[in-house]
């Protein structure tokens with residue numbers, strides 16, 4: 001579904017160019033949930049933007065469904081940011097329907113789908129609330145609903161639960177898994193939290209420090225559907241330790257050079 005092939009990305013800075021990504025390659029299969037982890041500044045957000053078509057590449061190519069990504073494709077890819085980006089003066093429902101308005105489609109034909117999704121994420125009764133009256137987790141759920149309204153086949157999520165407390169985060173992890181099981185999107189999920197990556201994913205792509213390149217791609221051996229209890233299983237602990245080891249190597253001075 002997503003093929004990232006030999007991607008290089010550089011930014012022009014006042015004192016010359018700096019590499020953000022160097023020769024990054026990996027695939028994400030249709031319906032798969034793949035996480036990206038790596039040290040801060042290694043290029044995870046940049047990579048998501050490249051996949052979404054918002055950032056051009058210096059070298060390499062990215063294919064979506066076999067076709068090269070040359071710019072944003074509306075409706076095919078949903079992006080979710082670390083902080084829920086909702087418009088404060090619009091209600092939850094009006095925020096959810098914003099993409100529909102932006103792309104000039106009829107609100108009426110999406111309204112019942114919007115309500116269904118709002119119910120599904122547990123926001124029943126809050127459709128007419130302004131975002132300022134909701135908690136952080138509720139706002140993020142509204143943002144997730146908005147990204148799903150067009151039924152994108154691919155969801156790119158950039159640390160969507162990073163700002164939430166541990167308990168809400170665990171709840172959101174389970175919710176995401178339920179959404180994913182019900183809709184079978186292809187998901188690329190960026191996180192700082194290697195346990196979150198291990199719990200959610202089919203595979204975890206571990207990136208090195210800047211400029212980011214793929215250090216290892218790790219298969220997650222846990223069965224589906226995932227349960228909270230699995231976080232305490234031997235397989236999980238072993239996997240988390242392995243990911244930690246890979247990140248530690250990545251962060252060691254020798255590896256950074």
Ligand SMILES: Nc1ncnc2c1ncn2[C@@H]1O[C@H](COP(=O)(O)OP(=O)(O)OP(=O)(O)O)[C@@H](O)[C@H]1O
Nearest residue numbers: 011012019020039040041042043044045046047210
């Ligand atoms: N628009 C830009 N102009 C110049 N440099 C940039 C730009 N965007 C990102 N960079 C640089 O590219 C590198 C990767 O940034 P990116 O935001 O992708 O990292 P990240 O892995 O998402 O980090 P974090 O985990 O902290 O979110 C950083 O060194 C950053 O300074």
Ligand SMILES: [Mg+2]
Nearest residue numbers: 044045046158
């Ligand atoms: Mg980032």
